[in-house]
Each structure stands twice: as structure tokens, then as C-alpha cells.
Amino acid sequence: MIGYVTIGVSDMEKAKTFYTELLSGMGAKLLVDMGRIAFIGESMKGPSLAVCTPFDGEPNHPGNGNMLAFWPGSKEAVDTYYQKAIELGATCDGEPGQRIEDQFYGAYVKDQDGNKMAFYHFG
CATH class of the missing domain: 3.10.180.10 (2,3-Dihydroxybiphenyl 1,2-Dioxygenase, domain 1)
Incomplete structure (x- = not known):
């Protein structure tokens, strides 16, 4: 899609x-x-x-509420990708952890331009 x-x-x-x-x-x-x-x-x-x-030549601005989300396949992989992003220069926007009871495990970072992304696993 x-x-x-x-x-x-x-x-x-x-x-x-x-x-x-x-x-x-x-x-x-x-x-x-x-x-x-x-x-x-x-x-x-x-x-x-x-x-x-x-395209307009103006400075980029990360959106408020916009986020990229990546599913790496497991909770352990969420931790690995979060740490790798930090090592590559991203900043923490929510350490890896269980959220929404036992349904959602996630970690959040922002890249060097402030674009927010999540690494997540359901279950």
C-alpha cells in the first residue's frame, strides 16, 4: 500500500x-x-x-505528529535498532520499553534533523 x-x-x-x-x-x-x-x-x-x-529551497522542518515507524521483527531487535540509531547520531525520544500493557513494545528517536522515528513490536 x-x-x-x-x-x-x-x-x-x-x-x-x-x-x-x-x-x-x-x-x-x-x-x-x-x-x-x-x-x-x-x-x-x-x-x-x-x-x-x-523543493522550495527553504529549510526543512520536521512535522509535529509525523513519525516513521519501523518493525524490525522482535523486542530484541527494537533494542538493537534504537541503540544503533543513537550510535549514528540520533537523540533519544523514548527509551525501549513495554507500552500499552503487553501489546506494544517500542523505542523512539529523532534523527539529526529532528525527524521522529519509532522501532516497535506488537505482542
Whole structure:
């Protein structure tokens, strides 16, 4: 259903490095690089993440309430991806932990541009 999600960034090289390294364990790689926009994912036939500098030339602004969510497959993987994001320069926006009783386990970070993301596992 989702083709790709785009987030605005201030430094393309830094963003490409951050997201390709962070998501490589899920099979992601740099798929297409067109200068001001790049697509990261497993293949162009599946969902991908696009990072770009804004078309209007104005500074990027992370949205309030917008968030990328990644499902790495287990609670242990949530912890691993959270830690990897921190090591790559993200900031904590909610340490890994059980939320919503036994139904949802999650961790939250913000990338260098303030874009929020979650790593989660249901169950």
C-alpha cells in the first residue's frame, strides 16, 4: 500500500549515510540517488524511504505528529535498532520499553534533523 515516505533533511550525505547504515540490517540500501532526493529500501518494487532537501529551497522542518515507524521483527531487535540509531547520531525520544500493557513494545528517536522515528513490536 505505501510506495515511499519522504522526509526533509538539511544534509543529504549525512542523511543517506545515517539511514542506509541504520536500516541495512533490514535489507535496505541506497536504491536511487538523484542529487536532492534519494530512495533507500530493499528494492524499487517495495516500500522505501526518500530523504530530500525541500523543493522550495527553504529549510526543512520536521512535522509535529509525523513519525516513521519501523518493525524490525522482535523486542530484541527494537533494542538493537534504537541503540544503533543513537550510535549514528540520533537523540533519544523514548527509551525501549513495554507500552500499552503487553501489546506494544517500542523505542523512539529523532534523527539529526529532528525527524521522529519509532522501532516497535506488537505482542
